[in-house]
Amino acid sequence: MINIIVACGLDRVIGRKGKLPWEIKEDWEYFLDTTRDGVLIMGRNCFTEFKSYAKEREVIVLTRNPNLRFKHAQSAPSLQAAISRAEALGRKIWICGGENIYREAMPYADLLYITKINRKYDGDVYFPPWEEVFHNEISRKEIRANDLSLEFLVFAK
Numbered sequence: 733m734i735n736i737i738v739a740c741g742l743d744r745v746i747g748r749k750g751k752l753p754w755e756i757k758e759d760w761e762y763f764l765d766t767t768r769d770g771v772l773i774m775g776r777n778c779f780t781e782f783k784s785y786a787k788e789r790e791v792i793v794l795t796r797n798p799n800l801r802f803k804h805a806q807s808a809p810s811l812q813a814a815i816s817r818a819e820a821l822g823r824k825i826w827i828c829g830g831e832n833i834y835r836e837a838m839p840y841a842d843l844l845y846i847t848k849i850n851r852k853y854d855g856d857v858y859f860p861p862w863e864e865v866f867h868n869e870i871s872r873k874e875i876r877a878n879d880l881s882l883e884f885l886v887f888a889k
């Protein structure tokens with residue numbers, strides 16, 4: 733099974749200057765818990781932020797540079813190559829971004845795990861429009877995190 737996982741502020745913003753635009757413990761813990769036993773596929777920029785967690789995870793980093801090597805992670809030259817490699821491991825596959833990888837993965841993904849954060853953040857990376865692709869809400873949980881509200885939603889096609 734191939735899942736996309738993302739957290740968005742208002743306007744679908746997901747990143748700023750190579751990092752998350754927010755520091756929300758509940759959001760990060762949800763991401764780590766949800767993806768714990770799977771294979772994570774992410775772009776080279778995302779891995780820069782994630783690399784300190786890679787040791788305990790199965791991670792495949794997308795890069796078109798065949799000379800790059802990543803500590804505690806494999807690399808793959810395309811999304812298809814990464815998915816094939818992940819499928820061979822027989823575990824759930826989590827597409828973890830960034831922007832173009834999300835866009836490319838949407839046709840292949842079974843489920844979308846989207847966390848909506850009800851605040852506007854400055855950003856330079858956005859989650860692509862998804863509402864036309866994932867129609868069926870199958871789970872919803874709302875929590876308060878300090879003065880924020882977070883909705884953990886799961887959609888099928």
Ligand SMILES: NC(=O)c1ccc[n+]([C@@H]2O[C@H](COP(=O)([O-])OP(=O)(O)OC[C@H]3O[C@@H](n4cnc5c(N)ncnc54)[C@H](OP(=O)(O)O)[C@@H]3O)[C@@H](O)[C@H]2O)c1
Binds near residue numbers: 751797
């Ligand atoms: N809020 C969230 O849930 C969330 C999730 C993910 C990311 N983010 C944020 O988004 C930002 C990072 O995302 P990004 O879009 O800037 O970068 P990214 O996707 O992490 O990395 C881009 C790089 O990945 C490689 N790549 C991308 N598509 C590829 C493909 N199809 N085949 C092979 N390689 C491919 C290329 O590396 P090479 O240049 O080496 O070829 C490309 O330069 C950060 O700010 C991060 O915090 C937020």
